[in-house]
Amino acid sequence: MLESKIRTQEEIEQYMTELKTWLKQERNNPIEEMTDFFTKRLGIYENVHLERWAKEYEHIADYFNSELNTLLDIGCGTGLELEAIYQRFPRISVTGIDLSENMLKKLQDKYKNKGIKLILADYFEYPFGTEQYDAALSFETLHHFKYQKKQKIYEKLFQAIKQGGYYIECDYIACCNEEEAICLEQYEYRRKENNIPDDVFVHIDIPLTLEHQMDLMKKAGFRDVRVLYENCGTMIIRAEK
Numbered sequence: 001m002l003e004s005k006i007r008t009q010e011e012i013e014q015y016m017t018e019l020k021t022w023l024k025q026e027r028n029n030p031i032e033e034m035t036d037f038f039t040k041r042l043g044i045y046e047n048v049h050l051e052r053w054a055k056e057y058e059h060i061a062d063y064f065n066s067e068l069n070t071l072l073d074i075g076c077g078t079g080l081e082l083e084a085i086y087q088r089f090p091r092i093s094v095t096g097i098d099l100s101e102n103m104l105k106k107l108q109d110k111y112k113n114k115g116i117k118l119i120l121a122d123y124f125e126y127p128f129g130t131e132q133y134d135a136a137l138s139f140e141t142l143h144h145f146k147y148q149k150k151q152k153i154y155e156k157l158f159q160a161i162k163q164g165g166y167y168i169e170c171d172y173i174a175c176c177n178e179e180e181a182i183c184l185e186q187y188e189y190r191r192k193e194n195n196i197p198d199d200v201f202v203h204i205d206i207p208l209t210l211e212h213q214m215d216l217m218k219k220a221g222f223r224d225v226r227v228l229y230e231n232c233g234t235m236i237i238r239a240e241k
Contacts, residue, residue, distance in 0.1 A: 002059050004230040011232075012175050019179065023186050031190050034144065034201035038077070038100045045103070046078055053140065056170055056234060057081055061088040063168055063228050063236055064135060068092055072133045072160055074123040074153070075141025079107035081170075085137075086114060095133070097123045099201070122201075124152055128160035136160060136167045143172040143207045146184070147216065150208070154220035158241060167222065167239045174207040175233060183207060210235065 007015065038045065050057065061084040068089050073082065076096035085092065097119040098104050104118045119126060136157045142150055157167050174180040187206045196202055208216075214225045214237070222239035229236040 001062050002055055002229050002231070002236075005232060006230055007175065007232050015175065015232075016179065020182065023182060027186065027189065028193070029190075031194050031196065031202050031204060033196075034203050035099050037203035039102055042100075042102050042106065046080060049077075049080055049140070053170070053234065056229075056231070056236070057139075058084055060137070060139065060168070060170060060236070061085045063238060064088070065166075068134050070133045070135075071095070072128060072136040072157070073097070074136065074138045074157075076107060076118075076139075077103045077141075079110060081137065081139045082107070082111065082116075086111070091115075093117075095119065097121055097126060124149060124156075128156050130159050131162045132160050134162055134165050136165075137169075138167075139170045140172065142169065143205050144201065144203060146187075146206060147208070147212075150213075151216050151219065154217050154222070158221040161241045163241060165241050167217075167241070169237045169239070171213075171235065171237075172205060172207045172233050173213060173235045174209045177209055180207065180209050180212065207233070210237075213237070 057080050060081050069092060071085065071092055071094050073094055073096045076082070076098050077100070079096065082094065085094070093115050095117045096104070096107065099122060101120050104120055108118055142153065161167060174183065183206045187204045190204060191202065210227065217225045217239045222241060224240040226238060227235050228238050
């Protein structure tokens with residue numbers, strides 16, 4: 001298991017100062033649709049993610065129970081998190097879903113010999129089924145979506161997981177209400193300025209606070225929602241069904 005690193009109040013204040021400066025610089029820049037963003041960065045995607053979350057990718061499998069036969073991985077990208085999963089559970093059946101065709105092709109090339117089912121789709125709309133999986137996973141994908149979208153996906157995940165199963169989320173969590181509020185304000189402003197329709201996904205971070213994130217999970221039906229690991233703005237959360 002990883003050792004947590006919790007920010008001090010001084011570190012939070014410094015982080016918020018830097019974040020406000022960065023948001024001001026980005027405020028009037030063009031925004032990119034989600035699929036375009038990742039397609040353009042396919043060649044550097046893995047290096048960028050490993051620079052930020054190498055430890056989390058390496059150890060994510062540690063947070064699953066010893067018996068795991070079926071897993072749903074939403075926003076799976078190129079499957080960086082699956083290397084650790086397959087090392088610990090070599091016979092696991094994985095279903096991965098993502099919006100990027102190019103990323104799914106790269107994932108498929110890496111794990112040709114695995115029993116993996118890949119789905120090119122919007123995971124908010126694609127049906128997961130009922131009680132199909134022992135567990136579900138999302139890794140750094142849900143911080144791009146608002147409350148209503150997150151509530152919907154948590155409800156779908158809850159239905160898709162078998163009774164007694166669980167959901168693991170590794171994601172970017174806002175350090176305070178102020179961070180959540182200013183990121184959401186920036187998101188709304190830039191969408192409006194760029195005339196982006198509500199149904200188009202864009203690559204802008206809008207993390208929720210831990211309190212709000214956990215509240216949505218509980219409203220979806222999950223119980224015993226708890227933080228297993230924290231590294232500044234990154235947390236691993238587990239929610240039981």
